[in-house]
Amino acid sequence: QKVLKQNDVVARALRQRFNDAGVRVISLVSSPGSGKTMFLERVLTLLAKRHRVAALVGDLATDNDAQRLARSGAPVRQIVTGTVCHLEAQMVQDALEGWDLDSLDYLFIENVGNLVCPASYDLGEAHRLVLFSVTEGEDKPLKYPTIFNTADVAVITKMDLAAAVGFDRAAAHANILAVRPGMQIFELSAKTGEGLEEWLQTIESPQPVSA
Amino acid sequence: QKVLKQNDVVARALRQRFNDAGVRVISLVSSPGSGKTMFLERVLTLLAKRHRVAALVGDLATDNDAQRLARSGAPVRQIVTGTVCHLEAQMVQDALEGWDLDSLDYLFIENVGNLVCPASYDLGEAHRLVLFSVTEGEDKPLKYPTIFNTADVAVITKMDLAAAVGFDRAAAHANILAVRPGMQIFELSAKTGEGLEEWLQTIESPQPVSA
Numbered sequence A, B: 001q002k003v004l005k006q007n008d009v010v011a012r013a014l015r016q017r018f019n020d021a022g023v024r025v026i027s028l029v030s031s032p033g034s035g036k037t038m039f040l041e042r043v044l045t046l047l048a049k050r051h052r053v054a055a056l057v058g059d060l061a062t063d064n065d066a067q068r069l070a071r072s073g074a075p076v077r078q079i080v081t082g083t084v085c086h087l088e089a090q091m092v093q094d095a096l097e098g099w100d101l102d103s104l105d106y107l108f109i110e111n112v113g114n115l116v117c118p119a120s121y122d123l124g125e126a127h128r129l130v131l132f133s134v135t136e137g138e139d140k141p142l143k144y145p146t147i148f149n150t151a152d153v154a155v156i157t158k159m160d161l162a163a164a165v166g167f168d169r170a171a172a173h174a175n176i177l178a179v180r181p182g183m184q185i186f187e188l189s190a191k192t193g194e195g196l197e198e199w200l201q202t203i204e205s206p207q208p209v210s211a
């Protein structure tokens, strides 16, 4: 008898709502400072030209990230979590109040910077990205396996710094595949734009992105 | 009537034990990958020449960090927390089993990489460092205020990369002081060794380091 956590009940209802409205929902998790917001700034700006996009972003304090994302012109809302170190489905549901999901093609959800708790909270998204910057060490997938196990795709960020930090690309890939065999891995730089188009093509393709 | 959390009871007892044994206990918190282990590798190697040092390190999985720290020759133990994203005083007490604290001058405790939960768990340490690398963005103190509020000193790491990432030193200092006025801030690179001696002098000075 599987006891559905309260969060899973709300997440399932959200997923149904998203599917009914035809909104593709993509969430991002990472360590603090791995580059979620900078990545989204680029993605929202590029996608907003061709699609109807919006974003939610969670942080313990400040609305700094929402202000940065709002520069893209897309509707953005900040979820201030206070002391909670992850987003929950209920917070997402509350934050969507008054938004017409039928008028959206994409909704991005940036989670609180944390490589642990966010892994256990389904937000109703169709697709979850785990970002991992070249500056934080190639061992993160081995040390924080669950966040990689519960994501669909890994995105290695800040590739423009790879040479400066002596990033060991083979080790990083091997570590990701050790905890999540077959995981799709993208490499990009939100600063230079390198690699961004390859990832965008996967979400703009006609076939739906499965969880 | 202040209800002491169970953790606080254990932490108080540990602090008493540390004081009685004359061991100076210093803990480190940060985001994943900010450089706690590399900093400690250097510090243990330098201090082991003149003092009796040991270390405990917490991670969800692997003993990678303990292996790296053990290269210094100091006794090191890994605490594998499984799914718990922070260290607790009880884990520290259990890990110290069989160690003779009277034979130590310094004990370092590296916490799990996480800018949230570790702030609420006293480990009995006399001194807590929050590390913050130049690569993760100058806004971290504003977005994760509690971890800065509960630390004694801030250490800005990876200063050798400051120019490459366009690190805004003034903004970082202003943000730290906004959430923790008067906080002592050190800047260093564990890679080049720059700035390390300045910090070491503060812990090797004759007067005890207060919490």
Ligand SMILES: Nc1nc2c(ncn2[C@@H]2O[C@H](COP(=O)(O)OP(=O)(O)OP(=O)(O)O)[C@@H](O)[C@H]2O)c(=O)[nH]1
Pocket (backbone or CB within 6 Å): A030, A031, A032, A033, A034, A035, A036, A037, A038, A039, A065, A112, A113, A114, A157, A158, A159, A160, A161, A188, A189, A190, A191, A192, B135, B136, B137, B138, B140, B143, B165
């Ligand atoms: N060189 C370089 N720096 C980057 C890149 N992406 C982000 N950064 C920098 O990394 C730091 C953190 O970036 P953010 O986008 O704020 O990271 P975040 O994951 O959203 O951080 P939190 O929301 O606090 O968890 C900032 O100083 C950015 O300028 C990149 O592709 N290349």
Ligand SMILES: Nc1nc2c(ncn2[C@@H]2O[C@H](COP(=O)(O)OP(=O)(O)OP(=O)(O)O)[C@@H](O)[C@H]2O)c(=O)[nH]1
Pocket (backbone or CB within 6 Å): A135, A136, A137, A138, A140, A143, A165, B030, B031, B032, B033, B034, B035, B036, B037, B038, B039, B065, B112, B113, B114, B157, B158, B159, B160, B161, B188, B189, B190, B191, B192
């Ligand atoms: N350039 C440079 N890189 C550093 C420095 N300190 C650490 N690093 C790099 O940063 C990455 C992470 O360093 P670690 O020491 O493993 O970080 P940590 O905080 O112990 O990581 P967790 O234990 O997983 O939270 C590694 O790739 C290190 O080589 C430094 O001073 N300069």
Ligand SMILES: [Mg+2]
Pocket (backbone or CB within 6 Å): A036, A037, A038, A065, A110
């Ligand atoms: Mg952000």
Ligand SMILES: [Mg+2]
Pocket (backbone or CB within 6 Å): B036, B037, B038, B065, B110
């Ligand atoms: Mg470490």
Ligand SMILES: [Zn+2]
Pocket (backbone or CB within 6 Å): A084, A085, A086, A117, A118
């Ligand atoms: Zn949490």
Ligand SMILES: [Zn+2]
Pocket (backbone or CB within 6 Å): B084, B085, B086, B117, B118
């Ligand atoms: Zn925790």
